[in-house]
Amino acid sequence: MPTSPNHGEFIRISSRDKTLLREVSIIEREAFGMQGLTFEQLVLFSHSGKIFGLEESEKLTAEAIVFQKFNKNSIFLFSFAVIEGKRRCGRGTHLMRSLCDYLSSRSFKRLELTVDPSNVPALDFYISHLRFQKKRFIPDHLGEGTHRILLEKFL
Numbered sequence: 460m461p462t463s464p465n466h467g468e469f470i471r472i473s474s475r476d477k478t479l480l481r482e483v484s485i486i487e488r489e490a491f492g493m494q495g496l497t498f499e500q501l502v503l504f505s506h507s508g509k510i511f512g513l514e515e516s517e518k519l520t521a522e523a524i525v526f527q528k529f530n531k532n533s534i535f536l537f538s539f540a541v542i543e544g545k546r547r548c549g550r551g552t553h554l555m556r557s558l559c560d561y562l563s564s565r566s567f568k569r570l571e572l573t574v575d576p577s578n579v580p581a582l583d584f585y586i587s588h589l590r591f592q593k594k595r596f597i598p599d600h601l602g603e604g605t606h607r608i609l610l611e612k613f614l
């Protein structure tokens with residue numbers, strides 16, 4: 460799917476951007492329910508990782524949180540979501556492509572993430588659409604009965 464500036468401006472959100480961090484927490488709660496990150500957790504994460512988003516008319520419409528893996532040229536995508544009501548219009552694609560360009564221009568070689576095997580929209584998005592490779596199935600990764608699939612993409 461083609462993306463355009465109409466899908467929003469790619470921004471990095473720092474620990475000082477409290478208004479934007481609150482908007483990230485709203486997208487998190489809406490997308491992941493009680494497992495979504497709180498504002499306080501996001502403030503802490505913004506120091507140890509990096510938080511990105513898409514901004515349109517001063518409103519955040521999508522967010523991505525990444526961490527660097529120790530001793531590797533590899534990045535772990537901790538969270539990724541588009542605000543409800545704005546999905547399926549290319550914003551996820553625009554945010555992921557912008558993120559991959561950002562990481563690759565900083566010499567990172569690989570992006571990894573884990574996904575819930577029952578999250579069909581996310582699997583279609585990452586595997587069929589963005590060509591992430593399935594690395595392995597991790598049974599009970601987040602506790603008994605909570606499995607994950609590890610995906611990777613070379614940048």
Ligand SMILES: CC(C)(COP(=O)(O)OP(=O)(O)OC[C@H]1O[C@@H](n2cnc3c(N)ncnc32)[C@H](O)[C@@H]1OP(=O)(O)O)[C@@H](O)C(=O)NCCC(=O)NCCS
Pocket residue numbers: 460490539540541542545546547548549550551552553572573574575578579580581583584585587588
């Ligand atoms: C997964 C997610 C980020 C995709 O963002 P998006 O902005 O809707 O994605 P795009 O519009 O760029 O979609 C690109 C392609 O991905 C696939 N895709 C996206 N959503 C899909 C869905 N609900 N069902 C099937 N395929 C889907 C399609 O191939 C789509 O292309 P198409 O619309 O031309 O068919 C979004 O659905 C979301 O925020 N989900 C909730 C949070 C979540 O599950 N995050 C992933 C956690 S690992």
